[in-house]
Amino acid sequence: MSDFKTFLAEVRPSIDAALDRLLPAASQSPQRLHEAMRYAVFAGGKRIRPALVLLTGARLGLGHEMLLAGGSALEMIHTYSLVHDDLPALDNDDLRRGRPTLHRRYDEATAILAGDALLTLGLSTLATHPPTATAEQRRRAVELVGEAIGSRGMIGGQVDDLAAEAEWPDDAAAALEAIHRRKTGELLTASVRLAGIYAGSSAAEDELLTELGALLGLMFQIGDDILDVVGTSGTLGKTAGKDAAARKLTYPGLYGLEESKRLLGETHDQAQALAARLPGKGPAAAERAGEASDRVGLFLSLIHYLSTRDH
Amino acid sequence: MSDFKTFLAEVRPSIDAALDRLLPAASQSPQRLHEAMRYAVFAGGKRIRPALVLLTGARLGLGHEMLLAGGSALEMIHTYSLVHDDLPALDNDDLRRGRPTLHRRYDEATAILAGDALLTLGLSTLATHPPTATAEQRRRAVELVGEAIGSRGMIGGQVDDLAAEAEWPDDAAAALEAIHRRKTGELLTASVRLAGIYAGSSAAEDELLTELGALLGLMFQIGDDILDVVGTSGTLGKTAGKDAAARKLTYPGLYGLEESKRLLGETHDQAQALAARLPGKGPAAAERAGEASDRVGLFLSLIHYLSTRDH
Numbered sequence: 001m002s003d004f005k006t007f008l009a010e011v012r013p014s015i016d017a018a019l020d021r022l023l024p025a026a027s028q029s030p031q032r033l034h035e036a037m038r039y040a041v042f043a044g045g046k047r048i049r050p051a052l053v054l055l056t057g058a059r060l061g062l063g064h065e066m067l068l069a070g071g072s073a074l075e076m077i078h079t080y081s082l083v084h085d086d087l088p089a090l091d092n093d094d095l096r097r098g099r100p101t102l103h104r105r106y107d108e109a110t111a112i113l114a115g116d117a118l119l120t121l122g123l124s125t126l127a128t129h130p131p132t133a134t135a136e137q138r139r140r141a142v143e144l145v146g147e148a149i150g151s152r153g154m155i156g157g158q159v160d161d162l163a164a165e166a167e168w169p170d171d172a173a174a175a176l177e178a179i180h181r182r183k184t185g186e187l188l189t190a191s192v193r194l195a196g197i198y199a200g201s202s203a204a205e206d207e208l209l210t211e212l213g214a215l216l217g218l219m220f221q222i223g224d225d226i227l228d229v230v231g232t233s234g235t236l237g238k239t240a241g242k243d244a245a246a247r248k249l250t251y252p253g254l255y256g257l258e259e260s261k262r263l264l265g266e267t268h269d270q271a272q273a274l275a276a277r278l279p280g281k282g283p284a285a286a287e288r289a290g291e292a293s294d295r296v297g298l299f300l301s302l303i304h305y306l307s308t309r310d311h
Numbered sequence: 312m313s314d315f316k317t318f319l320a321e322v323r324p325s326i327d328a329a330l331d332r333l334l335p336a337a338s339q340s341p342q343r344l345h346e347a348m349r350y351a352v353f354a355g356g357k358r359i360r361p362a363l364v365l366l367t368g369a370r371l372g373l374g375h376e377m378l379l380a381g382g383s384a385l386e387m388i389h390t391y392s393l394v395h396d397d398l399p400a401l402d403n404d405d406l407r408r409g410r411p412t413l414h415r416r417y418d419e420a421t422a423i424l425a426g427d428a429l430l431t432l433g434l435s436t437l438a439t440h441p442p443t444a445t446a447e448q449r450r451r452a453v454e455l456v457g458e459a460i461g462s463r464g465m466i467g468g469q470v471d472d473l474a475a476e477a478e479w480p481d482d483a484a485a486a487l488e489a490i491h492r493r494k495t496g497e498l499l500t501a502s503v504r505l506a507g508i509y510a511g512s513s514a515a516e517d518e519l520l521t522e523l524g525a526l527l528g529l530m531f532q533i534g535d536d537i538l539d540v541v542g543t544s545g546t547l548g549k550t551a552g553k554d555a556a557a558r559k560l561t562y563p564g565l566y567g568l569e570e571s572k573r574l575l576g577e578t579h580d581q582a583q584a585l586a587a588r589l590p591g592k593g594p595a596a597a598e599r600a601g602e603a604s605d606r607v608g609l610f611l612s613l614i615h616y617l618s619t620r621d622h
Contacts, residue, residue, distance in 0.1 A: 024462055029463075030462070030471050032470065033462050034462060084424070087423065089418070089419035089423060090423065108400035109398075109400045109473055112395055112400060112401065112423065113395070113401075113470055115427075116391075116395060116426075116427075117466045119427065119430060119431065120430065120434070120457055120460055120462075120466070121462065123431070123434045124453055124456075124457025124458065127450050127453035127454045127457065128454050134446070135446040135450045139438050139449050139450040140438075142434065142437075142438035142450075142453050146432070146434060146435025147435065149431055150431045150435065151335055151344050151345060151348065151428035151432065152339070152340075155344070155428045158424060159344045159424055
């Protein structure tokens with residue numbers, strides 16, 4: 001089992017079960033808000049961030065049980081960012097994963113507040129889970145993710161992305177890199193580093209995870225930009241060709257499609273080289289050398305997946 | 312110095328200095344976002360929540376230095392809730408504290424994202440500060456505040472408030488109480504309980520603080536509703552008479568003005584009785600009995616302030 005798509009399919013039920021446990025029941029008051037939160041979270045997202053936490057944690061010797069809540073917290077935060085990005089005042093998207101966006105299905109006020117509630121629950125879940133982690137690990141998880149998604153991280157990337165739509169900045173190449181490093185890369189990087197926190201990684205390991213996370217984020221975003229050009233609304237589950245129509249600052253928009261594909265391949269090779277250096281760790285790694293090398297295979301497959309995915 | 316207004320004036324500069332230290336500089340990228348966050352935070356708010364943290368903490372034997380970051384975090388979170396509540400899709404307010412609301416001064420996208428960033432920074436500040444608190448105290452602070460402001464707390468209150476505007480619920484009295492307990496009361500309660508966490512309060516003390524916080528929240532909200540009827544836009548710094556115009560579920564709207572004032576007085580007496588039972592604690596309290604009794608006086612003055620304030 002060294003294929004990332006198979007891994008995603010295998011872990012998905014336990015990720016969804018964890019999300020179901022952590023989110024308030026739709027029958028709880030205020031019902032409409034809780035329904036809306038669940039509508040957004042259970043909308044067919046690929047669960048790449050929780051899967052990254054599970055995959056990295058496994059590589060570092062941790063079982064899935066310790067990682068599911070943290071992974072779910074990142075998925076809630078990812079979902080909040082999509083809900084707010086889709087709002088009329090921001091990207092004004094009607095379609096997300098093939099269904100009406102939250103503000104189209106409910107209303108704008110509910111979408112704003114459901115996003116707020118998902119962000120709040122995501123950060124506080126990191127403070128409360130997993131119970132087997134130390135207080136310092138849980139405190140540090142909130143710090144790590146808070147930095148990644150704050151005004152100098154994910155939100156900052158979104159702000160600059162919106163600004164670049166109005167007018168491309170002078171140094172467009174540097175701006176493009178800076179936008180995506182924060183808008184997508186920071187949370188993906190936090191996903192692999194979060195596993196490192198739970199595993200008690202050293203500073204050197206954390207540095208390696210940070211570098212790897214940044215490359216994964218870059219691959220993810222170049223891939224996303226390419227898909228907006230070559231994909232169809234049907235396979236994407238969202239409106240295709242929107243970037244070009246909005247004159248958004250993207251890789252294909254700036255470098256052209258072929259050069260973007262070449263950049264993606266180059267990043268793929270860098271990530272692959274880095275992943276091979278990830279240390280196997282803990283008794284599990286020593287005892288189960290076969291599985292450990294399998295997890296390197298999974299990382300390579302993940303990297304391949306990110307560079308070839310079609311939605 | 313046992314007058315709460317004097318206390319507010321005295322502690323305000325150190326609260327504002329702490330907020331200034333904790334918020335990203337307006338010169339940092341993305342500048343427009345950081346300017347917007349500061350515009351909202353430095354808009355002449357009364358700083359009641361940080362003052363409550365300082366006042367309660369002092370009563371429990373803690374110096375201000377340990378409490379300023381936590382108090383500032385609550386002020387950021389309070390500010391985020393105002394920024395999002397003012398949005399066109401929610402309360403659609405043009406004026407806040409005598410100035411244009413954030414989305415009127417900047418734009419809607421900036422207001423949504425600046426609110427998100429203030430919420431994120433508020434929660435993560437609780438995880439990182441104060442450095443003198445234990446990891447468990449900081450972790451517990453995120454948990455406490457996350458619960459208070461989540462979908463079952465502050466956000467839930469806001470959702471039900473909006474719903475009640477469209478149609479008053481069957482049991483309007485119970486709904487009114489439930490809305491305000493969550494919309495305003497939870498964060499005020501968290502303010503006094505946060506001080507308890509840093510002071511290492513016992514479960515019994517925490518229970519007393521929780522009860523007191525709930526009464527303070529109730530007084531605050533009844534007072535707010537009364538002010539919307541008897542105040543003017545000039546003294547309030549926001550549009551007066553908006554509640555009645557929007558047929559909002561309020562205390563004067565449901566009970567009439569005189570009965571609302573009587574309820575406020577009744578709550579005042581309950582809070583006063585409870586505040587007198589607050590234990591002085593730690594060496595500071597024993598050694599400085601004079602100051603400790605002064606702090607009881609301050610609590611009584613706070614309670615008086617909440618029941619007689621004019622803006």
